[in-house]
Amino acid sequence: MRRLLRFLALALGFPLLFVLGVGLPALGVRWAWVSAFPSPPDAPHLAEKEAYLTSVPAADPDQAPNFVVIFFDDLGWGDLSLQGNSLISTPHIDQAASEGLRMDHFYSASPVCTPSRAALLTGRYPPRTRTDTHVYFPDTMILGRIRRVLGQPNEIPADEIFLPEVLREAGYATGMVGKWHLGEMPGYRPTERGFDSYVGVHWSNDMVPLHLYRGTDVAEEDGRPPSTFGEHDEERPLGPGGIDQSRLTDLYTREAISFLEAQRESPFFLYLAHTFPHVPHYASPDHAGKSEGGVYGDVVEDLDRSTGAVLAALARLGLDERTIVIITSDNGPDYGGSPGDLRGRKGQTYEGGQRVPLVVRWPGHIPPGETDAMGMNIDVFPTLLALAGIPLPSDRTIDGRDLDRVWTGGADSPHDELFYFPVLSSEPDAVRDDRFKLLGETGVPGRNRPHLTRLDADAEAHDLRMKHPEDASRLGERLASMREEIRENPRGWRSPER
Numbered sequence: 192m193r194r195l196l197r198f199l200a201l202a203l204g205f206p207l208l209f210v211l212g213v214g215l216p217a218l219g220v221r222w223a224w225v226s227a228f229p230s231p232p233d234a235p236h237l238a239e240k241e242a243y244l245t246s247v248p249a250a251d252p253d254q255a256p257n258f259v260v261i262f263f264d265d266l267g268w269g270d271l272s273l274q275g276n277s278l279i280s281t282p283h284i285d286q287a288a289s290e291g292l293r294m295d296h297f298y299s300a301s302p303v304c305t306p307s308r309a310a311l312l313t314g315r316y317p318p319r320t321r322t323d324t325h326v327y328f329p330d331t332m333i334l335g336r337i338r339r340v341l342g343q344p345n346e347i348p349a350d351e352i353f354l355p356e357v358l359r360e361a362g363y364a365t366g367m368v369g370k371w372h373l374g375e376m377p378g379y380r381p382t383e384r385g386f387d388s389y390v391g392v393h394w395s396n397d398m399v400p401l402h403l404y405r406g407t408d409v410a411e412e413d414g415r416p417p418s419t420f421g422e423h424d425e426e427r428p429l430g431p432g433g434i435d436q437s438r439l440t441d442l443y444t445r446e447a448i449s450f451l452e453a454q455r456e457s458p459f460f461l462y463l464a465h466t467f468p469h470v471p472h473y474a475s476p477d478h479a480g481k482s483e484g485g486v487y488g489d490v491v492e493d494l495d496r497s498t499g500a501v502l503a504a505l506a507r508l509g510l511d512e513r514t515i516v517i518i519t520s521d522n523g524p525d526y527g528g529s530p531g532d533l534r535g536r537k538g539q540t541y542e543g544g545q546r547v548p549l550v551v552r553w554p555g556h557i558p559p560g561e562t563d564a565m566g567m568n569i570d571v572f573p574t575l576l577a578l579a580g581i582p583l584p585s586d587r588t589i590d591g592r593d594l595d596r597v598w599t600g601g602a603d604s605p606h607d608e609l610f611y612f613p614v615l616s617s618e619p620d621a622v623r624d625d626r627f628k629l630l631g632e633t634g635v636p637g638r639n640r641p642h643l644t645r646l647d648a649d650a651e652a653h654d655l656r657m658k659h660p661e662d663a664s665r666l667g668e669r670l671a672s673m674r675e676e677i678r679e680n681p682r683g684w685r686s687p688e689r
Contacts, residue, residue: 232346233348237349240350250458250581255363256513257458259463262308264467265468265522266494266520266547267523268547277483278485279491280495287516291553292551292557293549293562297568298565298568299522299545302545304370306323307521310569312353312373314571314583316590316610316619319587319588319682323612324343331400346379359387361581362458367388368461368464369464370465372393375394380407382406383407388450389404391403391443396436401434402434403434403442436471438475440466447463451508452504455510467490468524468527472489502552515553517550518548519548523544531543533650534651539613540613540621542650556599557598565606567606577593608623608666608669622666626645627655628644640654
């Protein structure tokens with residue numbers, strides 16, 4: 192019944208909510224009850240978080256590697272030329288892949304934005320961080336207020352431990368550039384969750400208002416107010432909030448390079464979370480119309496140029512061999528991008544919705560190559576902490592695993608299984624191991640049946656439960672066990688004796 196209700200909400204409720212929450216605000220209609228339900232999520236483990244942070248050891252400034260995470264928004268498995276795309280050219284990302292490691296079975300922790308970003312920065316599956324109920328919306332949009340009415344958080348609980356909070360305690364300089372999408376109430380913004388500096392937008396670029404922030408303040412660029420940020424004309428329409436979105440990728444690139452230049456003498460963590468290729472698509476004016484892939488191709492090729500500029504800055508600053516660069520996406524493509532030969536796309540727990548490109552580059556440490564070892568963006572948190580010599584917190588479940596030996600030594604995946612969490616559900620609806628994937632009951636009337644796929648054989652087309660009944664049963668038991676674990680302890684707290 193729960194899955195049927197989720198299906199009905201998706202099929203019937205979202206079109207109306209979109210009109211109320213996006214269409215009318217875009218026409219200037221605003222709602223008076225914005226502050227009626229301002230309560231942030233409960234944070235019962237703040238004391239444990241503070242105790243852990245105060246125990247974090249200082250990183251050795253001469254040995255600790257630097258970290259750069261380049262995180263695209265809605266970039267699909269098949270959007271890069273290294274994945275066989277013949278219309279979009281991504282030579283800089285391709286070059287990074289040839290110099291580093293490609294993980295061909297790497298996943299986002301969710302098929303949508305907010306829970307995937309939370310997973311990257313905490314190492315935890317969506318229910319742990321209370322991000323399992325779709326995505327966050329501005330309180331100025333009715334969708335944000337609906338979340339409040341339903342008792343759903345619109346910001347990450349304060350007792351979640353963020354990667355930049357830990358690294359900053361260890362002596363790292365921490366900077367973020369780009370899209371946040373994890374809450375905008377005071378106390379929940381990037382510079383209040385571990386980042387020393389921040390330049391970017393709080394929301395997806397189809398949400399209103401969309402302001403550019405510097406720290407916690409709405410920014411001005413070159414002395415111009417936000418409503419006229421960037422050059423624009425009648426042929427280049429402004430995005431929500433008045434930002435000229437065609438200039439965002441260039442702005443993010445300049446800010447990222449400025450951070451690298453300012454922090455070159457100390458260990459640093461840079462989180463470059465691009466706004467694109469999320470819709471709406473705005474091509475850079477200097478490169479518009481150049482890609483064979485249309486406007487979408489222009490946007491992706493601009494992201495590739497940005498990546499090349501960041502990598503070139505690292506080389507120019509002599510930081511290549513001290514810096515681990517991770518390039519990936521928050522989920523699969525929307526209806527403009529390509530899932531390649533995978534089934535499904537953004538919003539779905541088919542492979543196309545959650546399998547994403549992953550390139551990790553660390554010259555002199557990570558040998559070039561490819562691996563089929565499975566991983567997920569929940570692994571970034573424990574891997575980077577391990578590389579910095581920092582132990583994990585013990586009061587909570589960290590679902591991610593350390594991938595260091597996979598990256599540097601060609602080891603097998605540290606995961607026995609990975610779980611897929613659908614939109615609007617706190618329980619996983621699919622699980623995979625190193626060979627098979629089991630999709631559980633879908634909740635779709637007439638299609639409410641499990642489906643077993645051999646991931647090395649096809650694009651989730653044929654149900655192989657009758658051919659491999661023992662594997663179907665084994666994965667079914669693991670899926671049921673994980674669902675029960677989530678029901679009993681959704682946020683994954685551990686008792687002191689554990």
